[in-house]
Amino acid sequence: MTQFAVRAQGLVKRFGSSTADSAHTAVAGIDLEVPAGSFFGLVGPNGAGKTTTLSMITGLLRPSAGRVEILGHDVWSDPAAAKARMGALPEGVRMFDRLSGRELLRFTGRLHGLPADVVAARADELLDVLDLTGAANHLVVDYSTGMRKKVGLASALLHNPAVLFLDEPFEGVDPVSAGTIRRVLERYTRSGSTVIFSSHVMELVEQLCDRVAILNRGRVVAAGEVGSIRGGRSLHEAFLAIVGVRAQGEDGGLAWLGTSSG
Template sequence: MDSVQHPPALEIRGLTKRFGDHVAVDGISLVIPTGSCFGLVGPNGAGKTTTLSMATGLLRPDAGQALIGGVDVWAQPLEAKQLVGVLADGAKLFDRLTGEQLITYTGLLAGLDRETVARRCADLLNLLDLAGAGRTLVVDYSAGMTKKIALACALVHAPRVLVLDEPFESVDPVSAANIRDILQSFVRGGGTVIVSSHSMDLVERMCDRVAVIAAGRVLAAGTVEEVRGSATLEERFVELVGGRSVTEGPAWLSQS
């Protein structure tokens, strides 16, 4: 029997975005296979967040197309957004709700019934070690707890694709390890994870595929092994992006 052919989890075709005279994203194209853990890496200002925002329906592109599971994000936004869970870096949450209320609100907004939302909310709070903070206002959460409650909101409607922009920033090492386990389980279950991160080591250990972008363009993309070659991913990244200079500091910094 022939295996079922799935469309890519996310396909980006020539996405372009300008802010005034600045070209933030310059015709980026990527194909992210279903069932992969995909890392998107680049220096600050590379266009990672802008690309992911356009690909998930948060920011309208000037040109190009994005398809989630074969569904055009901008032609069929409601259908596309049912397939994706998004953790946007720096996005404002309704932080005058408790963690439990925020997950519940997000689930109801996604069209789930109250019984399903209540069950999933309890599961997610336990899974992310937030059960004791479920009735605490999100405004009183630490940065790491806020990141975890945002991840819970991204997961509550059981999406096929998770798009996570800097999901480990401000998260302690134990919580980060737990989140990695959750994401790896999600991928083993047939889901797809797309992670934007500055941590080359984390991406190298966690992802099976990666794209390096700078100045709004893709410099390299493929499996982690293909992109890094005989070097580490960090070494390959520095080689591709450039900009590193090795100099001694000023004399006044020397303690000798």
């Protein structure tokens, strides 16, 4: 039987009042099965529920209904066991940015209960691989967006989790930093670990992922191996066809746009 790194069943998230008229349903009943060792992409238009889904799966946001297991451990009834097996880099994560990069990693490692000498060795290795050694003693508050993404990734990897969750890890990252992050993630999945990440960049998902789920309006509208979802098209073309886009000429109005007012 296939071992699933992540199994989500019937995930629902409503915000606001519980009454049908005023509640907003961000996630409307999502089922996901992610085989261990996958490089799994979660894609969808803005507002599709990607971040909310990842937040529920990683235990940052309690679902209104449904359940999630990480390698067989329920995220809400057995949170310590589930979270010990995962690393996460949420979108817009807040860091202790008055620490240096090296101090942040050592603090993170100690929170995970790792011995000080193991933390120090792993921190130095991660800083080196992610091209942060030169900035290791600088305060994180002074890091660029790409550097913050990389030190956040290092923090998520420090305890060597079996499953890694990343929300838009390449957004706002320069090409050099993006290439570094990509190489680290590819090496990580080759070891048999699992990556689940959300992205708006279809070309990147197509290049990196072996499986993908497309979300729209809080539901999974397609899921499976990337080749199967593509169906002979690019993933970008398949995504547009599945989600549905207005045909050219249906933008309506804007007849004034581009005309001179003088």
